[in-house]
Amino acid sequence: MSKKGQAKPVPQSDGICAELDVDPVPELKFAKGYSREFLVTAPSPIATKAKKLSSKEILALGALLLITTFVRCKDLALPNSVVFDEVHFGGFSRKYVLGLYFMDVHPPLAKMLLAAVSSMAGYDGEFLFKTIGDTFEGNTPYYYMRLFPAILGVFTVLLCYLTLRHSGCRPLVCLATASVLAIENANVTISRYILLDSPLMFFIAASIYALKKFETQLPFSIGWFKSLIACGIALGLAVSSKWVGLFTIAWVGISCVFQLWFVIGDLTVSAKKVFWHITLRGAILLGVPAVLYYTFFVVHFQVLTNDGDGSAFMSSAFRSTLNGNTIPRDIPAPVGLGSIVSIRHLNTQGGYLHSHAHFYPTGSKQQQITLYPHLDSNNDWIIEPYNDTIPDHFVPLTNGMKIRLKHANTGRRLHSHDEKAPVSERDWQKEASCYGYEGFGGDANDDFTVEIVPHKSAPGKAQEDVRAIETVFRLRHAMTGQYLFSSEVKLPEWGFEQQEVTTASQGARPLTHWYIETNINPRLVDPEIINYPVLSYWDKFVESHKVMWKINQGLTEVHAWQSNPSLWPLLLRGINYWVKDNKQVYLLGNAVTWWVSTLALVVFGVHAVVSLVRWQVGARVATNKNVFNYNSQVFLYSIGWFLHYFPFFIMGRQLFLHHYLPAYYFAILALGHFLDIFVNYIIAFNKTTRKIGYLVVAIFVSISVLFYVHYSSLIYGSPWTRAACESSKALSSWDYECYRFHDSLADYSSAAEKSLASLNVAKPMDNLEVKEAKETVHIIKSRAQSEAHESETSKKNEPVQAEQEEGVAPPQAVDIDETKKEDDAQAAPQVAEVDQIVESEPVQNN
Numbered sequence: 001m002s003k004k005g006q007a008k009p010v011p012q013s014d015g016i017c018a019e020l021d022v023d024p025v026p027e028l029k030f031a032k033g034y035s036r037e038f039l040v041t042a043p044s045p046i047a048t049k050a051k052k053l054s055s056k057e058i059l060a061l062g063a064l065l066l067i068t069t070f071v072r073c074k075d076l077a078l079p080n081s082v083v084f085d086e087v088h089f090g091g092f093s094r095k096y097v098l099g100l101y102f103m104d105v106h107p108p109l110a111k112m113l114l115a116a117v118s119s120m121a122g123y124d125g126e127f128l129f130k131t132i133g134d135t136f137e138g139n140t141p142y143y144y145m146r147l148f149p150a151i152l153g154v155f156t157v158l159l160c161y162l163t164l165r166h167s168g169c170r171p172l173v174c175l176a177t178a179s180v181l182a183i184e185n186a187n188v189t190i191s192r193y194i195l196l197d198s199p200l201m202f203f204i205a206a207s208i209y210a211l212k213k214f215e216t217q218l219p220f221s222i223g224w225f226k227s228l229i230a231c232g233i234a235l236g237l238a239v240s241s242k243w244v245g246l247f248t249i250a251w252v253g254i255s256c257v258f259q260l261w262f263v264i265g266d267l268t269v270s271a272k273k274v275f276w277h278i279t280l281r282g283a284i285l286l287g288v289p290a291v292l293y294y295t296f297f298v299v300h301f302q303v304l305t306n307d308g309d310g311s312a313f314m315s316s317a318f319r320s321t322l323n324g325n326t327i328p329r330d331i332p333a334p335v336g337l338g339s340i341v342s343i344r345h346l347n348t349q350g351g352y353l354h355s356h357a358h359f360y361p362t363g364s365k366q367q368q369i370t371l372y373p374h375l376d377s378n379n380d381w382i383i384e385p386y387n388d389t390i391p392d393h394f395v396p397l398t399n400g401m402k403i404r405l406k407h408a409n410t411g412r413r414l415h416s417h418d419e420k421a422p423v424s425e426r427d428w429q430k431e432a433s434c435y436g437y438e439g440f441g442g443d444a445n446d447d448f449t450v451e452i453v454p455h456k457s458a459p460g461k462a463q464e465d466v467r468a469i470e471t472v473f474r475l476r477h478a479m480t481g482q483y484l485f486s487s488e489v490k491l492p493e494w495g496f497e498q499q500e501v502t503t504a505s506q507g508a509r510p511l512t513h514w515y516i517e518t519n520i521n522p523r524l525v526d527p528e529i530i531n532y533p534v535l536s537y538w539d540k541f542v543e544s545h546k547v548m549w550k551i552n553q554g555l556t557e558v559h560a561w562q563s564n565p566s567l568w569p570l571l572l573r574g575i576n577y578w579v580k581d582n583k584q585v586y587l588l589g590n591a592v593t594w595w596v597s598t599l600a601l602v603v604f605g606v607h608a609v610v611s612l613v614r615w616q617v618g619a620r621v622a623t624n625k626n627v628f629n630y631n632s633q634v635f636l637y638s639i640g641w642f643l644h645y646f647p648f649f650i651m652g653r654q655l656f657l658h659h660y661l662p663a664y665y666f667a668i669l670a671l672g673h674f675l676d677i678f679v680n681y682i683i684a685f686n687k688t689t690r691k692i693g694y695l696v697v698a699i700f701v702s703i704s705v706l707f708y709v710h711y712s713s714l715i716y717g718s719p720w721t722r723a724a725c726e727s728s729k730a731l732s733s734w735d736y737e738c739y740r741f742h743d744s745l746a747d748y749s750s751a752a753e754k755s756l757a758s759l760n761v762a763k764p765m766d767n768l769e770v771k772e773a774k775e776t777v778h779i780i781k782s783r784a785q786s787e788a789h790e791s792e793t794s795k796k797n798e799p800v801q802a803e804q805e806e807g808v809a810p811p812q813a814v815d816i817d818e819t820k821k822e823d824d825a826q827a828a829p830q831v832a833e834v835d836q837i838v839e840s841e842p843v844q845n846n
Helices: 045-050 055-073 086-098 109-120 142-166 171-182 185-190 197-215 222-239 245-265 271-303 309-313 537-553 565-570 591-616 625-650 657-682 687-710 722-727 745-762 767-787 790-796
Strands: 030-032 037-039 340-345 352-359 367-372 380-385 402-407 413-420 429-435 448-452 472-477 483-490 499-504 514-520 575-580 583-587
Touching: 037 245, 055 142, 055 171, 086 109, 086 142, 109 142, 109 197, 109 271, 142 171, 142 185, 142 197, 142 657, 171 591, 171 657, 171 687, 185 197, 185 583, 185 657, 185 687, 197 222, 197 245, 197 657, 222 245, 222 271, 245 271, 245 625, 271 537, 565 591, 565 625, 565 657, 591 625, 591 657, 591 687, 625 657, 657 687
Parallel strands: none
Antiparallel strands: 030 037, 340 352, 340 380, 340 514, 352 367, 367 429, 367 499, 380 402, 402 413, 402 448, 413 429, 429 499, 448 472, 472 483, 472 514, 483 499, 575 583
8 A cells, every 4th residue: 555545556467357357446536625625526438438348248247147047047847836925926917817806915016027927928817826836737837927037037137247337346346246146046046936026126136226327427418317217217116016115215315315415515516406416316216116106006906907805905995996896886875763784894894793693602692793894684784763663754863863773684782781802801892792682672781872973974964964885983882981893803713703893992093983885774765876986096006005004014923934134144044935746945045145245244334433433533544446436335235235124123024034135135236345345455465466366256156156056956946865955054043844855866766757657657748747757857867876875874864754745835824804604604705815915935844
């Protein structure tokens, strides 16, 4: 180092191609201000030119992409059965093809792209993607559905390279960093199956690249505008695939603020230009994603026009817009004494106030009151005056009127008293039941007062008299003052797992809101007819987001394969994706790349603290152009890692290792700069040490490749031996199931040949089965020769318990609205099982 802290010029090494060792970081340009020097922020043409790809660089990058394509697409048709969340996202593709409405916690774009690929490949929606391990039928284009995320995975590697080039890394370092991403086990795994992670990673990578390219463009030039708009589009695509894209938008915003700090301090930039810098960035980087996000939801609603299992999560007004819905229409609006009505709960999707001829096993042991989500005659109630018979003429139901509700089918009345709620433990909740017998006229505990909620009801008549659909009201128990109440709490099996109804003196006020959906009253003459209002796309957009957020917050049950975010940077645990035929797919990162990238972030943190301390005591820091670039770039990538990682610590839902992958991508970008400063500054004092730096990088890449190769069986679901599996567990917390594998590779060959023979006898095979069997035999025989000696060793360690069922259990789910069976003859399944609605992972096999 010179006295001024500048690194001595280092000549290009003779053994390294000059075109792959070019230094793209320009010299810092300072100008003299009124009282201090300031940094000139306009990029120099020389720096921009240095970041263009040379012919040899393009050849090297092309070779890397060919290798990446092979790694991502190798044996893509295997396994030929459903893997991991292909249950969900393949199932969603089916529903897009059939136009069946569904509900998912993620925005629709990535799912729609997968569905578009499946549709273009000829998918007809017949295969259900019902269970992990289900063998694909011959006409299911799952290969092309997997090929799409695989191709996006290849382009993500390309974007990684280009991003590092534009953020100031040497081509050889960019090549090394992109190479370790190309063979990074977790990224390879998620890009080979019908999942959302690969499209999400591609869009995030595209956002980062577009921003870095934007930073190297001359302000307000055509290239500057193109890169800015491209960044906005990529952000829109990312957030339209998963809400994680919101973290990326936040990172881009912070990056812009960081850059604008220097722009504002650049005295060569006028105040007017600073204003346009801020305005254009804000408008494009926020406006374009917002427009795209909303547009993709509109397309989503236009495609899913038919009533499906997911519509049970939506309001009746939403469902009424779907083809084939069963929502009542042409309802008489005025409600009065003698009306036979169905009463729907407003703020949960539990459904209608319901009763049936079954009784509570505890408490009063009177007839059960529940919420039931489907139309049924047991939802019908007769409105009676509290101390008189029903008049012959129509008497409207008004605010403050005291009434009784008589269950039409059983003749018992809605009732409450000082009995403990059947399930809820809170003292402020009491039991709601149905009580009465033949000839009994009711008692004071049957009396409820109607209280209209004006701000929730339609303006006009609906705020004075109760009207079907338009009026929202509360039912206050006259004796206790408590309100009819329901939450998400479910009754046990004796209550058919329907939603509990109680009376409550506390709790969230909206949970006491009800409205009338159906209304029949023979005393009405030529009544006004009403229907649910036709929802706009914006209304649907808002409602779907409320439901998405609610479901996402409900994913709180403990899962067999979940992990705490604190474990992710150290790769202490993976996820079981698939187990079948003595093979396994297990999501596990490349530990070499994973741990070194985490180390790179730690090293930068230590370096930043030391630099701040030195700066505080008056030392000059970061005066070298490469150190300045390292500090600024890795600072921003560390912020990106933080924004995509730490929010998971405050989430109450189930979390899994794959949630760390977006943050991990930022860590890999930081790793690239760590390798670059290592080669370019830390040891680059002469020609020899420069070569040593590249040699260390080459060794690091080689070890990463060896890890990928050694653990590739867990990526591709290919044969592995039990002994090799056991010896591979560098950490005891890596819990892939070694007992699933055969003792030797020869056993796979024998099993494949037997399977092939049995298929030949039993039935003609389709081309895919023949291909899989032949490829398996070929792979096994070639590998068995080199690993035959493992057979005897592994047989000694054979577990006492024999291997159980081959397939894996379906994904663990939170049963939000599953009803096992109902006493009614017309019982129907409750709302769609959540394992078809929310993201979930396979449970551990027994």
